[in-house]
Structure formats: C-alpha cells, structure tokens
Amino acid sequence: DAxxxxxxxxxxxxxxxxxxxxxxxxxxxxxxxxxxxQIHSQGPQYIIHGLKNNETNEMASLIITxxxxxxxxxxPHATLRDxxxxxxxxxxxxxxxxxxxxxxxxxxxxxx
Amino acid sequence: xxxxxxxxxxxxxxEGQNVTLSCEQNxxxxxxxxxxxDPGQGLRLIYxxxxxxxxxxxxxxxxxSVSREKKESFPLTVTSAQKxxxxxxxxxxxPHGQGxxxxxxGPGTRLTVT
Numbered sequence: 001d002a003x004x005x006x007x008x009x010x011x012x013x014x015x016x017x018x019x020x021x022x023x024x025x026x027x028x029x030x031x032x033x034x035x036x037x038q039i040h041s042q043g044p045q046y047i048i049h050g051l052k053n054n055e056t057n058e059m060a061s062l063i064i065t066x067x068x069x070x071x072x073x074x075x076p077h078a079t080l081r082d083x084x085x086x087x088x089x090x091x092x093x094x095x096x097x098x099x100x101x102x103x104x105x106x107x108x109x110x111x112x
Numbered sequence: 113x114x115x116x117x118x119x120x121x122x123x124x125x126x127e128g129q130n131v132t133l134s135c136e137q138n139x140x141x142x143x144x145x146x147x148x149x150d151p152g153q154g155l156r157l158i159y160x161x162x163x164x165x166x167x168x169x170x171x172x173x174x175x176x177s178v179s180r181e182k183k184e185s186f187p188l189t190v191t192s193a194q195k196x197x198x199x200x201x202x203x204x205x206x207p208h209g210q211g212x213x214x215x216x217x218g219p220g221t222r223l224t225v226t
Contacts, residue, residue, distance in 0.1 A: 041200070041220070043116075043202050043204070043218050046214045046215065087154070091213075101154070102147075102154035104153065
C-alpha cells in the first residue's frame with residue numbers, strides 16, 4: 001500500500017471549514033484514499049473514501065487531485081467535537097494483508 | 113443497535129497471567145481484526161480473520177492468540193509470552209467480501225499489566 005504524508009497538527013476556528021491535506025505521491029491506479037478519525041481514547045471512526053472523483057457524505061467532503069497524488073478532507077463547519085487525530089490511508093480494494101496502515105495522522109484542534 | 117462491542121473498557125493484570133479480550137459484532141461482517149495502539153503511535157495489526165474458523169497473523173502476532181468459532185465473535189488472548197502487553201487494544205470488523213472494505217472499530221480495551 002502507498003505511503004501517505006500528513007501534517008502533524010493543525011488548528012481550526014469553530015464554525016470554519018477545516019481542510020486537512022494528505023500527500024500520496026506513490027499511489028497506484030487501483031488504490032483508494034480512505035479517511036478515518038480517532039477521538040482520544042476511542043476507536044477510529046470511518047469518515048469517507050474515494051478513488052478519483054470527489055466524494056461527499058454527511059460528515060465530510062473528499063477532494064482528490066486529478067493526478068491523484070494528493071487529497072484534502074474538508075469538514076465544512078468544524079465543531080469542538082471534531083477535535084481528533086485524522087488518518088489518511090491509501091489501499092487497494094483487493095488488499096494484501098487486509099489491513100489499514102494507520103500512521104500518526106494529523107491532530108486537529110478546533111478552537112472556540 | 114448494530115455495532116462492535118469490546119469488554120471490558122479497562123483491564124488490569126499481573127505479569128505472567130494470560131488475559132482474554134472480548135470482541136463481538138452484530139453487523140454480519142465477514143472479516144474481523146485486532147490492532148494494538150501504543151501512546152502517540154498508529155495502529156499495528158495483530159491478527160485478522162476473513163471467515164469463521166480461519167485467521168491470519170498480522171505484523172505483531174507473537175505473544176497473542178485468537179479464535180473465530182462464530183462469525184460474531186473474535187476474542188484475543190494476550191499470553192504471558194507477550195513482552196510488553198500494556199497497550200490500547202482495538203477490534204474492528206469489515207464487510208469484506210461484500211464489495212466494501214472500510215473497517216468499523218469498537219471502543220477499545222485499555223490493558224495494563226504490572
């Protein structure tokens with residue numbers, strides 16, 4: 001599975017959009033981009049995933065660049081409850097090993 | 113309510129004792145997973161199972177054992193052979209084989225061994 005690079009930490013004002021970047025320059029054609037988040041001392045929560053088209057659900061939007069080498073997770077109106085570590089993961093839908101490789105992610109702090 | 117349950121939330125054991133962590137899901141998912149998380153670190157895969165009565169080692173299986181006798185249950189035993197058992201343990205399940213691969217996690221069990 002391709003490796004990803006994320007900033008270690010970010011701040012966002014409450015009510016504003018939080019834009020979390022992820023670089024995955026070695027992504028291959030059959031690999032999807034997944035986003036999870038982990039609130040302190042809880043299990044990770046699935047947010048969204050995509051292949052090449054932009055995706056939106058009730059939690060967030062995922063913007064993938066045309067060359068697929070990077071993506072951005074957008075939380076449109078951040079709340080204090082969105083403070084968490086956000087993980088960007090790339091993997092194929094027919095994976096070897098069947099695991100998600102969670103790195104250290106981006107620690108997002110939403111400020112009142 | 114559908115979901116994944118792990119019990120207990122906190123567990124304390126003396127060194128040298130085996131301990132079994134429970135994981136149950138009622139999502140009808142085929143695949144189940146056990147991860148370990150240490151402070152400030154990402155998750156590392158211990159074991160996974162894609163189907164009943166079958167399971168595979170992950171990256172850090174030494175000192176751990178699992179069973180998958182029922183689709184809903186995937187208990188993890190931390191044996192006395194595990195050198196650093198104190199950690200946050202997370203169970204997950206996935207509708208693998210149903211065309212989807214996102215994993216859904218339980219609330220975790222924090223194990224402390226002294």
